[in-house]
Amino acid sequence: MPPAVIVAAPAQSSARQDPPPSLLQRFWAALRPFGPYAPLVAMMVAGLLVLSASRIGLMLWQWERVAATGIAGRMLLQGVRVDLIQVGLLVVPPLLLAPVLATAPGWRLWRRLTWAWAIFGLTLLVFLELATPGFIGEYDTRPNRLFVEYLKYPNEVLSMLWLGFRVHLLAGLVFTAVAAWAFTSLMRPWLGEARRGRHWQLWLSWPFVFLLAAFAIRSTTDHRPANPALFALTTDTMVNSLILNSTWSVTHAIYNLKHESGSSEIYGRMGEDEILDTVFAARGLQRPPAGSPLPTLTLLEPTRPRERPLNLVIVLEESLGATFVESLGGLPVTPELEKLKEQGWWFEQLYATGTRSVRGIEAVTAGFLPTPAQSVVKLSLSQENFFSLAEPLRRRGYLTEFIYGGESHFDNMRSFFKGNGFTRIVDQNDYPAPRFKGSWGVSDEDLFDRAHAEISRHHAEGKPFFTLVFTSSNHAPFEFPDGRIELYDSDKATENNAVKYADHALGRFFEKARQSDYWRDTLFLVVADHDIRVRGDTAVPIERFHIPGLILGADIEARRLRTVASQVDLPVTLLSLMGIRTEHPMIGRDLSAEAADVPGRAMMQYEQNYAWMEGDRVVVLRPDQPPLFGRYERSGKRLVTGDAPPPDGEAFARRALAHSLLPAWLYRERLYRLPDEAEASAAAR
Known part of the structure; x- marks a missing residue:
């Protein structure tokens, strides 16, 4: 019998094999060598991925304009540089606390603080990137200081967002919440990390880590740190904004608010005497004597002296650009304005100074030149004792009023x-029973009915008056009463339909005005504050600054003004036509005193670019860059740049620079005003 063969069974493993580590575990294992800085590195890596993905998505969305520049690759590379600046800014606050909190006694607080900070910072990045497409759609640029300024008006803004951008709003909130949940999951392993290393290793490494973060924020070895102008690689400002990220764009805009008074110095510097000499020479006027307490104060001799000066009504139309006026090359949605233009002075080449309502207000009512800063309507030093048309008229016994819906x-x-x-x-609280009320107040019909009633009453009482009427129906979400107009677009809530309704209301008002007793004693100005959406792929989209303007009423004859004109020329011209002899500090031209063949000039502030146009010649001032020269082709409605400087290019650019620097200086030194009434009385004696 053969010997028995004993086969041993394989031994059973006493321990179950561990599953392979997850991607999240491997991620945090890779970060472990960074010790207490691991959560900050995690935030930087995640932030760079989020911002790069957003930029790629935005570039694909706007690919036609991006491709036209030919710099898509540079945009991505420079975009990473901008993103390093932003994530560096997010890292610095907790990094400053690391030498104290990242030690053994403070380790628990350090973990929780950096966990919460990373989630907050990453969620903020996502929130602003999600808000970016809607903001670009409305303003043709990434979120900037407007994004913050409008937070002061929650009722109007929330109503506008809910009624006009509801899908964007809800989608943004949902995706932001999902992102916050995802980042919470990403950072959760950090809460269980034990402290490794010794205190001396932390304190020895901290200066190096801090300097690395500081260099990421500075992003250059030049004498000035990186700013948005450094990334202006094309003449298309929207494409330039895609190189940035929205958090840095907003942060930098907020930071720049403290430089408001010297804002125009981003274009260059010039002595005060040279500024004044250049500006007055451009107007063909003699400069007041050196040392004058109010250096731009001049005496207006009216071209139409009157025994009894006219009353004045200014109708400032919200967002009524030339794009909506058929005779100016726009859409046929303002038939009433087209009829009215045959009854007065019609401006064929009138340009807004900016892109916001307050910029139009400062130009039309105060004759103040634009700057890269906020409008003086918002700035602190101009809230009193600052010139407006109302002040010299008030001193002459005029009732001065603002009527708004x-x-x-x-x-x-x-x-x-x-x-x-x-x-x-008069504002929306003063309309007891309006026909219609939307997000931005009562309808234009209610507004004009109230204006007609107030003006009629003033005239019946024998009071001279200046009334500023500011419309609002042509504003997103474009709400107006049903059944008033034949819709231009099939969907009611569109800008074209809102403009057509605003035009309808304007026509009804002038029908009443022409039949009223006050018509023969009153001068009217109808002008837009700005176009509805100012955008384009040139350094300054001049075609979107083109606006309609009409002066009519009293004894004003029909006339076409073909000279290039600016909103700042209107208040001087109005005073002259009214028959008002007065001192004023305005820089605008009296168009009633000029020959018809004067080529004219206009200035336009577009974000941080400043265009100065004389006839069809244009120079664009840009921050920290040489002037850009070109021509505005009116037939094609396009600014063509890239030409070599003209023979008088230096003088041309200096005129532009002088006019850009003057308003900031006048504002800063509080020189844009009339002499106070005691001074004026003494001078008269």
């Missing part, structure tokens, strides 16, 4: 007007 505190209008010559304000 919305809330007059919006954009600080009430404060600015009350402090600078306006004695009476």
Whole structure:
């Protein structure tokens, strides 16, 4: 019998094999060598991925304009540089606390603080990137300081967002919540990390880590740190904004608010005497004597002297650009304005100074030149004793009033007007039973009915008056009463339909005005504050600054003005036509005193670019870059740049620079005003 063969069974493993580590575990294992800095590195890596993914998505969305520049690759590389600046800014606050909290006694607090900070910072990045497409759609740029400024008006803004951008709003909130949950999951393993290393290793490494973060924020070895102008690689400002990220864009805009008074110095510097000499020479006027307490104060001799000066009504139309006026090359949605233009002075080449309502207000009512800063309607030093048309008229016994359909505190209008010559304000709280009320106040019909009633009453009482009427129906979400107009677009809530309704209301008002007793004694100006959406792929989209303007009423004859004109020319011209002899500090031209063949000039502030146009010649001033020369082709409605500087290019650019620097200086030194009434009386004696 063969010997038995004993086969041993394989031994059973006493321990179950561990599953392979997850991607999240491997991620945190890779970060472990960074010790207490691991959560900050995690935030930087995640932030860079989020911002790069957003930029790629935005570039694909706007690919036609991106491709036209030919710099898509550079945009991505420079975008990473900008993103390093932003994540560096997020890292610095907790990094400053690391030498104290990242030690053994403070380890638990350090873990929780950096966990919460990373989730907050990453969620903020996502939130602003999600808000970016809607903001670009409305303003043709990434979120900037407007994103913050409008937070002061939650009722109007929330109503506008809910009614006009509901899908964007809800989608943004949902995706932001999902992102917050995802980042919470990403950072959760950090809460269980034990402290490793010794205190001396932390304190020895900290200066190096801090300097590395500081260099990421500075992003250059030049004498000035990186700013958005460094990434302006094309003449298309929207494409330039895609290189940035929205958090840095907003942060930098907020930071720049403290430089408001010297804002125009981003274009260059010039002595005060040279500024004044250049500006007055451009107007063909003699400069006041050196040392004058108010260096731009001049005496207006009216071209139409009158025994009894006219009353004045200014109708400032919200967002009514030339794009909506058929005779100016736009859409046929303003038939009433087209009829009215045959009854007065019609401006064929009138340009807004900026892109916001407050910029139009400062130009039309104060004749103030634009700057890269906020409008003086909002700035602190101009809330009193600052020139506006209302002040010289008030001193002559005029009743001065502002009539608006919305809330007059919006954009600080009430404060600015009350402090600078306006004695009476009517806003939406003063309409007891309006026909229609939307997000931005009562309808334009309600507004004009109230204006007609007030003007009629003033005239019946024998009071001279200046009335500023500011419309609001042509504003997103474009709400207006049903059944008033034949819709231009099939969907009601569109800008074209809102403009057509605003035009309808304007026509009804002038039908009443022409039949009223006050017509023969009153001068009217109808002008837009700005176009509805100012955008384009040139350094300054001049075609979107083109606006309609019409002066009519009293004895004003029909006339076409073909000269290039600016909103700042209107208040001087109005005073002259009214028959008002007065001192004023305005830089605008009296168009009623000029020959018809004068080529004219206009200035336009577009973000941080400043365009100065004389006839069809244009120079664009840009921060920390040489002037850009070109021509505006009116037939094609396009600014063509890239030409070599003209023979007088230096003098041309100096004129532009002088006009850009003057308003900032006048504001800063509080020189844009009339002499106070005691001084004026003494001078008269």
